[in-house]
Amino acid sequence: MTKSTTHLNSVDISKVAELAEKIKQEPEAANTKWSAKVQWKEGFHSETQIREFSPTPCDEPDALGGSDHGPNPAELLLGALGNCLAIGYAANATAAGIEIRDMKINVDGDLDLHTFMGLRDGHAGFDNISVEVALDSDASPEQLDALHEKVRTTSPIGHTVNNAIPLTITSV
Amino acid sequence: MTKSTTHLNSVDISKVAELAEKIKQEPEAANTKWSAKVQWKEGFHSETQIREFSPTPCDEPDALGGSDHGPNPAELLLGALGNCLAIGYAANATAAGIEIRDMKINVDGDLDLHTFMGLRDGHAGFDNISVEVALDSDASPEQLDALHEKVRTTSPIGHTVNNAIPLTITSV
Numbered sequence: 354m355t356k357s358t359t360h361l362n363s364v365d366i367s368k369v370a371e372l373a374e375k376i377k378q379e380p381e382a383a384n385t386k387w388s389a390k391v392q393w394k395e396g397f398h399s400e401t402q403i404r405e406f407s408p409t410p411c412d413e414p415d416a417l418g419g420s421d422h423g424p425n426p427a428e429l430l431l432g433a434l435g436n437c438l439a440i441g442y443a444a445n446a447t448a449a450g451i452e453i454r455d456m457k458i459n460v461d462g463d464l465d466l467h468t469f470m471g472l473r474d475g476h477a478g479f480d481n482i483s484v485e486v487a488l489d490s491d492a493s494p495e496q497l498d499a500l501h502e503k504v505r506t507t508s509p510i511g512h513t514v515n516n517a518i519p520l521t522i523t524s525v
Numbered sequence: 526m527t528k529s530t531t532h533l534n535s536v537d538i539s540k541v542a543e544l545a546e547k548i549k550q551e552p553e554a555a556n557t558k559w560s561a562k563v564q565w566k567e568g569f570h571s572e573t574q575i576r577e578f579s580p581t582p583c584d585e586p587d588a589l590g591g592s593d594h595g596p597n598p599a600e601l602l603l604g605a606l607g608n609c610l611a612i613g614y615a616a617n618a619t620a621a622g623i624e625i626r627d628m629k630i631n632v633d634g635d636l637d638l639h640t641f642m643g644l645r646d647g648h649a650g651f652d653n654i655s656v657e658v659a660l661d662s663d664a665s666p667e668q669l670d671a672l673h674e675k676v677r678t679t680s681p682i683g684h685t686v687n688n689a690i691p692l693t694i695t696s697v
Contacts, residue, residue: 362567362568363567363568364568364569364590365568365590366590368587368590369589369590369642372588372589372590372638372642373642373643373644376638376639376642376644377644380639383637383638383639383642383644384635384637384638385599385635385636385637385638386633386634386635386636387597387599387600387603387633387634387636388600388603388631388632388633388634389596389600389601389603389604389606389607389631389632390607390629390630390631390632391604391607391608391610391611391629391630391631391632392628392629393611393614393615393625393627393628393629393630395534395535396534396535396536396537396615397536397611397612397615397616399607399608399611399612399630401604401607401608403596403600403601403604404596404600406595406596409581409604411604411605411608411611413612415540416544417541417544418536418537418538418540418541418544418616419612423578424561424575424576424578425559425608425612426605426606426608426609426612426681426682427557427559427605427609427681427682428559428560428561428575428576429561429575429601429604429605429608430602430605430606430682430685431559431560431561432561432563432573432575432581432583432601433583433598433599433601433602433605434561434598434602435561435562435563435571435573436563436571436573436583436597436598436601437598437599438563438694439563439565439569439571439583440569440571440585440591440597440598441641442565443565443568443569444569444590448643453565455565456564456565457562457563457564457565458562458563458565458571459560459561459562459563460560460561460562460563461558461559461560462558462559462560463556463557463558464557464558464559464681465555465556465557466544466548466555466556466557467548467552467555468678468679468681468684469613469679469680469681470541470544470545470548470555471545471620471675471679472545472548472549472555474678476684476688477678477679477680477681477683477684478680478681478682478683478684478685478686478687478688478690479681479685479690480690480691481690481691481692481693482690482691482692482693483692483693483694483695484692484693484694484695485695485696485697486694486695486696486697487696487697488696497696501694501696503643504694505694506640506646506649507640507641507643507649508641508649508650509598509599509636509640509641509649509650509651510598510599510602510650511649511650511692511694512640512648512649512650513602513650513651513686514650514685514686514690514692515650515689515690515691515692516648516650516689517687517688517689518650518651518652518653518654518686518687519652519653519654519687520653520654520655520656520683520686520687521653521654521655521656522610522655522656522658522673522676522677522683523655523656523657523658524657524658524659524660524669524673525657525658525659
């Protein structure tokens with residue numbers, strides 16, 4: 354087996370290929386579990402602990418009754434989606450031999466507060482989310498079309514948002 | 526109109542009531558728009574910019590080919606969900622006159638990497654997400670049951686995860 358050592362876009366594609374190979378041999382290696390711990394501080398202000406990283410604040414802006422210590426959950430979700438797509442573009446561009454000079458991703462979403470505010474029943478979540486990807490690259494339009502399609506069809510957070518995920522909330 | 530000045534749980538419930546009142550008068554005030562901007566750095570490392578807050582890093586761990594500059598997108602999404610629920614508990618507990626002494630929320634999710642790694646077609650997102658809420662409070666079991674139900678049925682990020690949200694990705 355030839356092992357690629359390409360580091361295009363600073364992606365160590367051999368590392369990614371190694372993981373793919375491992376999953377082919379042991380499919381259960383693909384079963385990953387992720388976690389976040391939230392500690393409430395006061396009011397609408399909480400902190401998130403993820404692995405050994407520094408805790409990060411979350412709050413609501415003043416207009417929503419918060420004290421604005423950090424982004425709110427809606428913004429954090431949009432950020433998670435944008436970062437996931439960036440990783441998808443970096444990984445798939447590298448695998449296709451496409452150099453990315455720069456990439457900016459803007460994520461916007463519309464959210465109607467009626468349900469959250471207790472003013473009606475029904476859907477409390479985003480009504481829609483839209484993403485604009487600005488990719489600076491010399492790839493051909495056909496290569497870029499294929500890249501966009503590949504990322505769209507394989508994005509973990511894209512699919513989490515775009516599908517109904519079973520959610521259980523338990524009091525402990 | 527009597528204006529409540531309760532600050533139970535450090536939530537300024539009069540502020541929340543004011544917003545609810547405003548939305549009753551002008552329903553379009555409930556239409557909120559949220560945004561996040563992602564700037565790719567290199568490899569799987571990007572930074573998220575939300576309003577005027579300091580940029581926050583996102584990356585994949587070494588095992589997934591990243592350089593581990595921060596939580597990965599899956600973890601960020603779980604954190605967004607936990608924080609949204611914390612705000613929901615704080616808001617609805619305060620409205621119900623329940624004091625929260627402490628609250629910790631753990632969020633876990635299972636994600637199968639096969640689709641993301643290009644090893645099969647299909648769902649790339651979380652297969653399921655589970656939340657454990659530890660609420661320290663003197664409220665009765667009945668009060669707490671009602672609180673949990675209220676939060677579950679009104680959580681913006683909970684509903685975003687638990688429903689299929691229209692998602693458009695555009696190249697600009």
